[in-house]
Structure formats: C-alpha cells, structure tokens
Amino acid sequence: MLTRRDFIAELAFAGAAMAPIAMLPEGILAPGQMGARAAVVSIHMEQPYIDATGRALPYLPPDGLCAGAPVAHLSETEFRRRFVYL
Amino acid sequence: MVDFSNQPTMKGFFAPTRFEADVYDCEVVGKIPADLNGVFVRLGGDWLYPPKFEDDSPFSMDGYINMFRFKNGVVDYKGRWVKTPRFKADRAAKKQLFGKYRNPFTDDPSVAGLDRSVQNTTPLAFAGKLFTLKEDSLPYEIDCNTLETIGPYNFHGKYKSLTFTAHPKVDPVTGEMICYGYEAEGLETNDVFLYTINKKGEVTRELRFKVPYVAMVHDIAITQKHVIIPIFGFVSSMERLKEGKVHWGWDDTKPAMVAIVPRDGEAKDIRWFKGPSRATVHTLNARDEGNKVIFEAPIYDSNPFPFFPPIDGSAWDSTKARAYIRRQTFNMNSKDDGFTEEKLFEMNVSDLGRVDDRYMTQPYRYAFTAYADKQRPFEEWKAGNLGGRVNNCYGRFDLATGKMNSYFAGSTHSVAEVCFIPRKNGGEGEGYIMGVANNYAEMRSELIIADAQRLEEGDVARVILPFRATAQVHGRWVDENELRFA
Ligand SMILES: [Fe+2]
Numbered sequence: 001m002l003t004r005r006d007f008i009a010e011l012a013f014a015g016a017a018m019a020p021i022a023m024l025p026e027g028i029l030a031p032g033q034m035g036a037r038a039a040v041v042s043i044h045m046e047q048p049y050i051d052a053t054g055r056a057l058p059y060l061p062p063d064g065l066c067a068g069a070p071v072a073h074l075s076e077t078e079f080r081r082r083f084v085y086l
Numbered sequence: 087m088v089d090f091s092n093q094p095t096m097k098g099f100f101a102p103t104r105f106e107a108d109v110y111d112c113e114v115v116g117k118i119p120a121d122l123n124g125v126f127v128r129l130g131g132d133w134l135y136p137p138k139f140e141d142d143s144p145f146s147m148d149g150y151i152n153m154f155r156f157k158n159g160v161v162d163y164k165g166r167w168v169k170t171p172r173f174k175a176d177r178a179a180k181k182q183l184f185g186k187y188r189n190p191f192t193d194d195p196s197v198a199g200l201d202r203s204v205q206n207t208t209p210l211a212f213a214g215k216l217f218t219l220k221e222d223s224l225p226y227e228i229d230c231n232t233l234e235t236i237g238p239y240n241f242h243g244k245y246k247s248l249t250f251t252a253h254p255k256v257d258p259v260t261g262e263m264i265c266y267g268y269e270a271e272g273l274e275t276n277d278v279f280l281y282t283i284n285k286k287g288e289v290t291r292e293l294r295f296k297v298p299y300v301a302m303v304h305d306i307a308i309t310q311k312h313v314i315i316p317i318f319g320f321v322s323s324m325e326r327l328k329e330g331k332v333h334w335g336w337d338d339t340k341p342a343m344v345a346i347v348p349r350d351g352e353a354k355d356i357r358w359f360k361g362p363s364r365a366t367v368h369t370l371n372a373r374d375e376g377n378k379v380i381f382e383a384p385i386y387d388s389n390p391f392p393f394f395p396p397i398d399g400s401a402w403d404s405t406k407a408r409a410y411i412r413r414q415t416f417n418m419n420s421k422d423d424g425f426t427e428e429k430l431f432e433m434n435v436s437d438l439g440r441v442d443d444r445y446m447t448q449p450y451r452y453a454f455t456a457y458a459d460k461q462r463p464f465e466e467w468k469a470g471n472l473g474g475r476v477n478n479c480y481g482r483f484d485l486a487t488g489k490m491n492s493y494f495a496g497s498t499h500s501v502a503e504v505c506f507i508p509r510k511n512g513g514e515g516e517g518y519i520m521g522v523a524n525n526y527a528e529m530r531s532e533l534i535i536a537d538a539q540r541l542e543e544g545d546v547a548r549v550i551l552p553f554r555a556t557a558q559v560h561g562r563w564v565d566e567n568e569l570r571f572a
Binding site: 062063064065066067068069070071072074076077078079080081082083084085086 | 094095097098099100141144145391392393401402404407436438465466467468469470471472475476477498500502503524526527528529557558559
C-alpha cells in the first residue's frame with residue numbers, strides 16, 4: 001500500500017515535475033493553477049487518493065467524527081425521551 | 087437476526103455497543119494518583135435487542151455493568167452484560183420478548199411469570215458483596231472480579247420485599263444500610279418495607295407501612311434519627327398497565343409528599359408532610375437540628391421524564407423539567423403538614439448530585455453535581471450540534487457560602503454523573519471527583535479524574551477508552567478493601 005510517508009518521499013524525489021501542484025496546509029494536494037486536467041490528490045487516514053482526471057474535489061476529512069449529529073435535530077421532548085442523563 | 091436499522095436515533099454516539107470488553111492497562115493522559123486503589127464501577131443500559139415499542143422508556147434497556155480497576159497507578163477496564171433471566175430469554179429467542187417499562191401485560195406470552203427486571207440503575211458494594219440494583223426487583227449479586235452475574239439476593243431470606251431500591255443509604259456512623267422496597271408486595275401495591283441491615287449483611291429491623299398513593303419512590307435521605315422519603319406525581323395503576331402503557335404517568339394534581347420516618351419508630355409514628363407539585367427523584371443529604379429535619383436535594387419543578395407522560399394528555403413541559411438545589415425544613419413539633427422550602431442556587435443542575443458520603447446524616451458543606459454551561463465553547467463542527475443541551479461541567483457547590491467551583495470537561499464532551507472519592511484522613515471535600523465523559527469528536531469515552539479542591543485546574547488524569555462505554559445511570563467508587571479484589 002502506498003502510504004503518505006512514501007508518497008511525500010516520492011513527491012520530493014519527483015521534485016520539479018510536480019512543482020506546479022499546490023500543497024494545501026492540511027496535507028491535501030489540489031489542482032491549484034494547473035488547470036482542469038491536473039491530478040487531484042487527497043490524503044486520508046495516511047493514504048493518498050489520486051484522481052487522475054482532475055475532475056474530482058479533494059476529500060476533506062472532518063475535524064471530528066460529529067458523533068452527536070444524528071440526534072442533534074431532535075426536539076427537546078424527543079431528545080429527552082431517549083437521553084435522560086446527558 | 088437483530089436489526090437496528092429502523093431505529094433512527096440509535097446512531098452515531100448513541101448506537102448500541104452490545105459487546106463485552108476487557109482493556110488491560112488503559113491509555114492515560116496525565117498521572118493516576120498513587121492513593122487511588124479500588125474500582126470505579128458503573129451501571130447503565132444498552133439494548134441487546136431493540137425495544138418492542140417505540141414509546142418505551144430508556145429505563146427498559148438491558149443492564150450493563152462496567153468497571154475501571156485502579157491498582158498501583160494502572161487502570162484496567164471490564165464491561166459485561168448483567169445476565170438476568172430476561173437477558174437470557176431474549177438471547178435464546180433472538181428477539182425482544184419484553185414490552186414496556188414495568189408492564190408485564192405488554193410482554194410476549196412465552197415469558198409470563200419470568201423475572202422481567204433489567205439491572206441497569208446503581209451498583210452497590212455492601213457487606214463484602216457487589217450488587218446491581220433496580221427498583222423493581224431484588225438486588226443481583228455480581229462477581230467483583232469477573233463482573234459475571236451470580237443472581238438475585240435476599241439477605242439470607244430475611245429481606246421480604248419483592249423489590250429493592252436503587253438508592254440504599256449507608257450510615258457512616260453505624261455502618262448500617264437503610265434500604266427499602268416499594269410496591270413491596272407486588273405490582274401496584276401501596277406497601278413500603280423499610281429495612282436496616284447491619285454491616286455483616288444481616289437484617290436487623292423491618293418496618294412495613296403504606297404510601298398515600300402508588301408512586302415512584304426512587305431515593306431517600308437519612309439522618310441519625312429519621313428517614314426522609316419523598317413521593318411525587320409519578321403515579322400508576324393496574325388499569326393503565328392493562329391499557330398497555332408504561333408503568334408511570336405524571337399527575338400534576340398530586341402534591342409532593344414527604345414521609346419522615348423515625349429510624350426506631352413504628353408505622354404510627356410516621357409523619358406525612360405535603361407541599362406543592364415537585365419531583366424529588368434524587369437526594370443529597372439530611373440532618374437533624376433540634377426538633378427540625380433539614381433535607382437538601384436537587385429537586386425538579388415538575389415532571390423530568392417525557393417518556394412518563396402527563397396522564398391528562400397534555401404535552402410534557404421541558405421548561406419545568408429543571409432541577410435546582412433546594413432545602414426543605416420539616417418542623418417535627420408542628421401541628422400541620424406544611425414545610426418550608428428554599429432554593430439554594432439559582433442555576434439548574436443535574437439531579438444526580440453527590441456529597442462526601444462520610445458526612446451523610448451530618449452537617450456538611452459541599453455538594454457535587456454536573457451542569458450545562460452554555461457560555462463554554464462547544465465545537466459543533468467536530469462533535470455535532472449538541473451545544474447547550476448536554477452537561478459539560480462538574481460543579482462543587484458550597485452550601486455555606488453559595489459559591490460554585492467548576493470543572494469543564496472539554497469542547498466536544500458531555501459528562502455523566504459525578505462521583506466524589508475522599509482522600510484518606512482528609513477533611514470534607516478533600517479528594518477527587520471522577521466521572522465518564524462522552525467525546526463526540528473522537529467517538530470514545532474518557533474517565534475524568536480531578537482534584538475536588540482544584541476543579542478549575544482541570545484533570546489530574548484522564549483514562550482514554552478506545553470506544554464508547556455503555557451509557558451510565560449511576561457510578562460508585564469501591565475502595566480496595568471493601569471487596570475481595572484479585
Ligand atoms: Fe437514581
């Protein structure tokens with residue numbers, strides 16, 4: 001499996017060839033100024049994902065797992081009907 | 087086969103976990119205090135199978151006991167289902183056979199007559215044994231090392247009530263346990279059996295009396311001379327059970343009543359006091375002062391539980407489901423049935439409050455409980471938008487000065503009931519607070535340990551579980567010497 005560490009190492013080696021691809025602060029490579037045909041590269045869970053068509057949006061992992069979200073829409077009555085001591 | 091796909095609110099952090107677990111040498115952030123040896127044992131519920139009825143109470147969840155074992159600065163975690171006859175029957179049938187909360191008329195006919203209790207409320211260590219407690223049945227004895235279920239326990243046949251409270255009180259002066267069962271002679275009976283059990287586990291006293299109406303009697307308080315027993319508007323009847331309803335409905339016309347029972351008296355000596363509609367589900371402490379009985383508790387304005395709805399068909403009112411720390415004073419020389427009430431703090435709090443148990447029945451200063459501080463940050467983009475709806479802080483409430491000190495659990499967290507653990511030979515309130523937090527950003531549970539006198543400084547240590555621990559109702563600290571731990 002290609003890991004982020006290996007991928008970054010390859011990237012450094014490739015050097016000038018990859019230079020036009022912008023590196024975003026979150027570790028995500030995006031089309032940048034390359035135009036529509038540049039590869040879209042995302043890294044999630046240490047693994048790079050590459051869309052060679054350049055048409056995909058890079059995957060942005062959430063800051064957290066939002067584990068409260070599935071019940072956040074409930075009315076107060078419906079919420080307390082299920083979760084007594086939160 | 088089990089199917090939770092049609093349970094839209096059992097998702098994310100609130101999806102059933104259902105597994106039994108052992109984690110050896112848990113990850114710890116910070117340092118476990120060297121003087122913490124024993125276990126923090128928690129009891130709560132999870133669904134082995136989904137409920138038969140959508141409008142059932144979460145108090146019908148199958149019991150699940152879990153503990154954090156502290157030994158020489160290292161913490162192990164263990165979690166087990168409480169294997170009641172009900173659990174075993176469901177497991178054998180591979181489906182939910184039991185109906186609504188404390189209503190056997192809604193069960194599958196195949197389980198008629200079976201003990202339908204789920205042991206999901208309070209753990210108790212007493213007389214060298216570990217128990218799970220649920221107020222509709224006898225205690226269940228649990229092996230304190232394996233957490234495997236041994237079975238129902240009746241104190242050598244001397245405990246005659248069919249039910250046992252989730253909130254017995256152990257007198258720190260005598261070591262005796264004051265405990266009781268209500269609906270003691272069976273479903274919908276108005277009998278209460280009140281017991282004293284000595285520290286060897288022997289029943290030394292039984293007092294039988296009747297309540298004015300069949301009502302929830304969830305918690306009590308004790309003084310050196312009296313037992314304080316609040317009842318309030320959660321009512322029940324055989325008719326409502328036969329109509330297929332949950333055990334309790336809320337009757338706003340019922341006065342809150344408080345029985346003051348002399349610990350060495352008879353049923354004829356009981357005084358019933360009457361006040362405005364309230365819900366005193368849990369208590370803090372009580373004491374005698376001359377001819378007065380002083381009782382403090384986080385008391386709700388009205389019905390706290392929407393799953394036990396008003397019997398008049400009106401909507402549950404969330405604005406009245408707020409608990410405030412209050413003091414009620416009962417004059418034992420009075421000729422009428424009135425009492426006085428004061429609100430000690432203006433902020434509403436979780437009613438799962440605790441005190442330094444060494445001061446039970448005595449004058450005391452500090453109460454601990456959780457509360458929701460809406461001014462604290464809640465990072466909803468990481469945790470989901472629960473901000474303001476969940477308790478995110480523990481408070482130490484100083485009843486002498488009215489001051490509150492606060493511990494904040496984190497911007498993606500909520501907290502379960504707090505527990506206070508005294509430092510050996512320390513004064514009141516010297517020790518640690520402990521409680522489990524849900525971390526909605528990381529989808530895991532974290533056990534918080536903080537210095538009870540330095541709450542603003544944050545954790546002393548935090549035990550990290552790599553998963554969600556089962557939801558808790560009550561948790562208790564059990565010292566190394568209280569049970570025969572391996
Ligand atoms: Fe309780």
